[in-house]
Amino acid sequence: MINKLGYTIKQAFKQIFRNRAMSLASVFAITAMLLILGVFFLLIINVNTAAESVKKDYNTIEIFLQDQTDETASQQLMTEITGWNDVASVKYRSKDEALQILKERWGESGYLLDSLESNPLPNSIVITVKNLEGADKIAQNAKKLNGIEDVKYYKDTVDKLLKVTRGMKIAAMVIMAFLVIVSVVVVSNTIKLTVLARSEEINIMKYVGATNWFIRGPFLAEGIIIGIVSALISVGIIAFVYSRVIGSLGTELMTILSTPLVPLGFMTYNLVWIFLALGISIGAWGSIISMRRFLDT
Amino acid sequence: MITFDHVTKRYNSNIGLDDVSIEIGKGDFVFLVGPSGAGKTTFIKLILKEIDADKGRIMVKNREVTKLSNREIPMHRRNIGTVFQDFRLLPNKTVFENVAFAMEITHQTKRTVRRQVPQVLSLMGISSKAYKYPDELSAGEQQRVAIARAIVNRPTVLIADEPTGNLDPDTSWEIMRLLDIINQRGTTILMVTHAKDIVDRMNKRVVAIEKGRVIRDETGAYNRHRDPDVKTARDGMVYSRAGGLLNKNDK
Numbered sequence: 347m348i349n350k351l352g353y354t355i356k357q358a359f360k361q362i363f364r365n366r367a368m369s370l371a372s373v374f375a376i377t378a379m380l381l382i383l384g385v386f387f388l389l390i391i392n393v394n395t396a397a398e399s400v401k402k403d404y405n406t407i408e409i410f411l412q413d414q415t416d417e418t419a420s421q422q423l424m425t426e427i428t429g430w431n432d433v434a435s436v437k438y439r440s441k442d443e444a445l446q447i448l449k450e451r452w453g454e455s456g457y458l459l460d461s462l463e464s465n466p467l468p469n470s471i472v473i474t475v476k477n478l479e480g481a482d483k484i485a486q487n488a489k490k491l492n493g494i495e496d497v498k499y500y501k502d503t504v505d506k507l508l509k510v511t512r513g514m515k516i517a518a519m520v521i522m523a524f525l526v527i528v529s530v531v532v533v534s535n536t537i538k539l540t541v542l543a544r545s546e547e548i549n550i551m552k553y554v555g556a557t558n559w560f561i562r563g564p565f566l567a568e569g570i571i572i573g574i575v576s577a578l579i580s581v582g583i584i585a586f587v588y589s590r591v592i593g594s595l596g597t598e599l600m601t602i603l604s605t606p607l608v609p610l611g612f613m614t615y616n617l618v619w620i621f622l623a624l625g626i627s628i629g630a631w632g633s634i635i636s637m638r639r640f641l642d643t
Numbered sequence: 644m645i646t647f648d649h650v651t652k653r654y655n656s657n658i659g660l661d662d663v664s665i666e667i668g669k670g671d672f673v674f675l676v677g678p679s680g681a682g683k684t685t686f687i688k689l690i691l692k693e694i695d696a697d698k699g700r701i702m703v704k705n706r707e708v709t710k711l712s713n714r715e716i717p718m719h720r721r722n723i724g725t726v727f728q729d730f731r732l733l734p735n736k737t738v739f740e741n742v743a744f745a746m747e748i749t750h751q752t753k754r755t756v757r758r759q760v761p762q763v764l765s766l767m768g769i770s771s772k773a774y775k776y777p778d779e780l781s782a783g784e785q786q787r788v789a790i791a792r793a794i795v796n797r798p799t800v801l802i803a804d805e806p807t808g809n810l811d812p813d814t815s816w817e818i819m820r821l822l823d824i825i826n827q828r829g830t831t832i833l834m835v836t837h838a839k840d841i842v843d844r845m846n847k848r849v850v851a852i853e854k855g856r857v858i859r860d861e862t863g864a865y866n867r868h869r870d871p872d873v874k875t876a877r878d879g880m881v882y883s884r885a886g887g888l889l890n891k892n893d894k
């Protein structure tokens with residue numbers, strides 16, 4: 347068994363080396379394909395995390411108060427709101443508190459807010475909704491109240507975000523599927539060349555009584571090796587580029603969007619497995635397709 | 644060893660073999676003769692199960708070839724050595740590797756390979772060429788390598804498809820002598836050939852096929868006692884006894 351495996355892998359490396367140019371071409375093609383795939387992957391997981399972090403605010407409605415609305419008036423508003431259906435709790439958030447929260451979100455860049463002469467943020471009332479179905483009604487009612495400036499209601503944003511995310515996911519899936527097929531074709535063509543170059547050998551092997559798997563093995567291994575090499579190269583490139591992106595504009599982007607980017611380590615770890623799985627299946631699939639005609643007896 | 648029982652094979656409307664029944668015993672040496680397109684290649688392909696018969700039953704070594712599954716074909720072929728007119732050696736492998744290759748396929752240990760390959764090469768008289776590449780060898784030497792490869796796994800049947808077709812007469816006789824030795828060691832040999840002089844002088848069983856039918860099946864003894872230089876109306880071949888029996892001359 348180990349003997350067999352050793353033979354197969356040795357043959358595969360020999361073939362790859364003998365067909366250097368074509369093997370390299372396949373590696374390039376699959377790597378390019380995986381890179382595009384990787385960009386989509388990064389986009390999707392980042393949009394997903396953004397959506398998740400916004401979702402946390404999903405069950406809250408924030409009512410911004412006009413500056414002239416004093417504490418008594420706000421107290422009255424709060425009492426009124428508490429009486430509405432589906433309201434879990436009502437909380438007053440002063441402009442100082444709001445600034446503090448913002449500072450925390452901005453993290454290291456929070457000191458930037460210290461230079462503000464006056465606090466531009468409004469006082470607000472934060473409503474926590476008991477039942478999400480009732481959120482729409484509460485928001486509509488809140489807009490009719492006196493002394494308020496604006497109602498910030500996250501459901502719309504979240505809905506939009508989820509719709510966009512879903513659309514992106516579907517588009518990415520379609521493009522990924524297309525790319526996978528393209529790379530299978532590329533690999534199968536490369537291997538078909540190796541197979542053609544060795545068709546005489548394959549014929550002889552068949553006459554001497556080699557099993558189909560014995561003949562197929564080295565070609566299969568060849569495809570898999572090409573797949574693994576491409577996967578590792580593309581993960582390397584993506585991890586490198588991503589770390590640069592995080593390093594240069596990442597922190598600023600994060601504070602502005604108030605959502606974190608997916609950390610490099612987590613991303614790389616996941617990407618390695620996904621790409622290896624993809625690379626191996628593309629390689630294996632490609633070689634099986636190209637062999638089928640030759641072993642069909 | 645090999646039995647054809649009312650075997651018929653057609654290619655579209657063309658006849659490959661037409662209701663052929665024949666029995667080849669263990670240790671037999673049989674010549675398969677006939678004009679091009681008579682069905683000789685079909686006969687061999689059927690034995691190797693490269694193609695399937697339309698009708699009838701083919702048995703090789705008590706196994707019904709016609710009923711083998713695709714998975715069983717490799718094992719079936721390991722029992723049959725094959726030699727071709729064009730040698731079919733791998734050009735990028737040495738003589739030793741070409742022969743060892745047939746053993747690697749059956750996953751023999753390195754030790755067995757190292758023991759068995761030199762034995763076979765010496766039997767074929769090409770020990771000194773072990774580390775040469777096929778294009779450094781003469782045609783006759785290449786055919787010896789091909790035969791070595793065919794017998795290294797000790798098949799019970801050796802099929803030779805015009806093994807002397809590309810060789811000059813002297814070299815042809817050398818190859819025939821080797822085949823005869825292999826046959827005497829117990830291997831059944833089925834040889835397709837056009838060379839009438841070889842068929843006549845070897846004095847073995849001859850099966851003639853024409854238009855997919857067996858038109859003649861004669862044992863060596865019959866051949867030997869046959870009146871020389873008689874043109875038979877049936878096959879239009881000229882028999883001559885000139886040269887005598889090769890294997891007896893050589894020994």
